[in-house]
Amino acid sequence: MEYHVNGKTIPADEEGYITNLADWDKDVALEIAKSEGIEMDDERWEVVNFLRDYYDEYQIAPAVRVLIKAIKKSMGPEKGNNKYLYELFPYGPAKQACKIAGLPKPTGCV
Template sequence: MPMVDIAGKTVEVDEEGYLVNLADWNKDVADYLAKEEKVDMSENHWEVVNFLREYYDEYQIAPAIRVLTKAIAKKLGPDKGNNKYLYELFPYGPAKQACKIAGLPKPTGCI
């Protein structure tokens, strides 16, 4: 597995760049992964990333896009729980890209 150096710490990622060990995640790791994904993190991005981490802690699964939009709409409101908003934040796939930045596994069903 590939190793990357982030803020003086070596972390292991899989061939697609997802963290192998979820415990390696922190803000520096998220910033690094976001930069790799060409995402400039804003407060709105962090809101989705933190939501995903809470969701994963509760359900032990990274949600696919349909589940993600419904869960975000329920918690953060319909203006944020829709595909248009989420794709503006994460243009290469909200579930896939946001989960990677959040240090979570690739959601099932994502190619």
């Protein structure tokens, strides 16, 4: 699988996760989001940017429980909960948001 963004071809695995983290930028994120049927807005960007910062710090893409706990700690309980995050990313906040953020598939996600 691959994405075509601004005249570049971005390789991805069979599930749509890009294979080289350095290929990611906001345009790539928008293309991945479009392929997932997601319209990026401020709330979704907030989660995607949070995930990228988390990955920079810990070198791992968090599973959903860890993600919810980290967002709750950082942004408060109104955003750090299952309901809110699943509304933003219906196919799984960790899985789908990590894909859009250009990160590897989170550990523990099937």
